[in-house]
Amino acid sequence: MRQQTWATAVAAILLGVACGSxxxxxxxxxxxxxxxxxxxxxxxxxxxxxxxxxxFKAKRGxxxxxxxxxxxxxxxxxxxxxxxxxxxxxxxxxxxVMDFESRLVWCMVNLQGMDRAALTKSPYSGTAQRQTxxxxxxxxxxxxxxxxxxxxxxxxxxxxxxxDRGRYAFFMRGGPYDFSCATCHSVTGQRIRLQDLPNIASxxxxxxxxxxxxxxxxxxxxxxxxxxxxxxxxxxxxxxPELVFLSPTSVDLITFLGVxxxxxxxxxxxxxx
Numbered sequence: 593m594r595q596q597t598w599a600t601a602v603a604a605i606l607l608g609v610a611c612g613s614x615x616x617x618x619x620x621x622x623x624x625x626x627x628x629x630x631x632x633x634x635x636x637x638x639x640x641x642x643x644x645x646x647x648f649k650a651k652r653g654x655x656x657x658x659x660x661x662x663x664x665x666x667x668x669x670x671x672x673x674x675x676x677x678x679x680x681x682x683x684x685x686x687x688x689v690m691d692f693e694s695r696l697v698w699c700m701v702n703l704q705g706m707d708r709a710a711l712t713k714s715p716y717s718g719t720a721q722r723q724t725x726x727x728x729x730x731x732x733x734x735x736x737x738x739x740x741x742x743x744x745x746x747x748x749x750x751x752x753x754x755x756d757r758g759r760y761a762f763f764m765r766g767g768p769y770d771f772s773c774a775t776c777h778s779v780t781g782q783r784i785r786l787q788d789l790p791n792i793a794s795x796x797x798x799x800x801x802x803x804x805x806x807x808x809x810x811x812x813x814x815x816x817x818x819x820x821x822x823x824x825x826x827x828x829x830x831x832x833p834e835l836v837f838l839s840p841t842s843v844d845l846i847t848f849l850g851v852x853x854x855x856x857x858x859x860x861x862x863x864x865x
Contacts, residue, residue, distance in 0.1 A: 635809055635861065635862075635863045636809050636814075636816075637731055637735075637807070637808070637809040637816045637861035637862075637863070638735075638861075640723050640727065640728050640731040640809075640816045640861070641728070641731040641732045641734075641735040641861065642732075643723070643728045643731075643732075644727075644728035644729045644730070644731045644732025644733070644735075645732045647659075647725055647728055647729050647732075648660050648672065648729060648732055648733075652704055652706075653700065653703075653704030653705045653706045654704070654705035654706070655703065655704050655705040657703055657704055659696075659699055659700070659703070659704070659729075660672070662699065662703045662704075663695075663696075663699035663703060664683075664685075664699075665679065665692070665695055665733075666678055666679065666681050666683070666695075672732070672733060672736045673736050673737070673740075674736070674737050674740045675692070675733065675736070675737065676692050676733050676734045676736065676737035676740075676858065677737040677740040677741060677742050677743060677858045678742075678743050678744065678745065679691050679692050679695065679744065679850070680692075680694075680744060680751075680754065680843050680846055680847045680850060681744065681745050681748075681751060682745075682748040682750050682751050683695065683698075686698055688750070689748075689750050689751055689754040689843055689844075689847060690843060691819070691820070691838075691842075691843050691846045691847075692730060692733050692734070693715075693726065693730055693818060693819070693820050693837075693838060694838040694843055696726065696729055696730065696733070697711055697712060697726070697838060711726065712837050712838065715727075715820070715821075715837045716817075716818075716821050716824070717815050718815075719813045719814055719815060720813070720814035720815065721815070723815060723816055726818075727807075727815075727816055727817075727818060730807055730818045731807060731816050731861055734807050734858065734860045734861055735860075735861060737858045737860075738858055738859065738860065739857050739858065739859075740857065740858050741854075741855055741856065741857050741858075742800075742803060742804060742850060742853045742854050742855060742856050742857070742858060743854060743855075744847065744850035744851045744853075744854055746851060751847070754843065754844045754847040755844075755847050755848055755851050757840075757841075757844040758844035758845045758846070758847045758848030758849070759848050761773070761841055761844060761845055761848075762774055762777075762792070762793075762845060762848055763793075766830075766832060767830050767831045767832045768831050769830065769831055771830040771831070771832075772830075773792075773826065773830075773845070774792075774793055775830075776789045777789055777790060777791060777792040777793060777798075777802070778791060778792070778793035778794065779791055780794075780795055780798070787865065790802045792849065792852065796852075799849070799852040799853050800853045800855075800856035801856075802849060802853070803849045803850055803852070803853035803856070804853055804856050804857065804858050804859050804860060805859055805860050805862035805864075806818070806819045806822055806860055806862070807819060807822075807860055807861050807862075808860060808861055808862040808863060808864045809861055809862070809863045809864070810864050810865070811863065811864065811865055812865055816861060817864075819846055819849075820837055820838065820842055820846075823835055823842050823845055823846070824837070824842075
């Protein structure tokens, strides 16, 4: 009888500890959400987007043309409103599926006459450094899709193939730690330190958040980070080979994320820790 009473007491203690731990985690998550909401009111990404707008409208490059007059992101030359929410997508002139950043570079090279190697050599700014032109233009592009429902198309065969490859890459394990994207992003409630990890694999609301809140301003780095950078850093943390900027794999993964978030409204540039 005493053994049964002791076992019951131990079980009650363990249950209390588990509930307390879950409650603490929930409270921490709520407080982090409040912290982000307060920061969003003065998000420095707004300044980056303003500079991006200037670059978008300026006549630049050897051909002295403006992206605002010539670049077609899928809705017509110069149309920037709502295009980020509809990408990646297939572009016939390039015969490729492109995300916003790869299409941006394509326009700068083919329409403005800029050098691709120079544009893509250092696409990401360092901590607290001036944002690159590509980051500023991307910030403006995503700001012009805020509140627009995500609608990444799958009508073209190459768009469907991109999604399939992206899904494969998401679940593929590799590297010295045998990690995959799904290692961190296929469990609900999982976190690293104070950072909650969205369950992109099977939780719709998490999949929505993972796509619609990037690009984002990283407070810890003092810089706006794009989706291309987000994937690049994920590969780094997995100890995988460096993800090449605008590579097919990067676009495929963004296609996978975007299609999973279809229907959700863009809420970026957001702000992160």
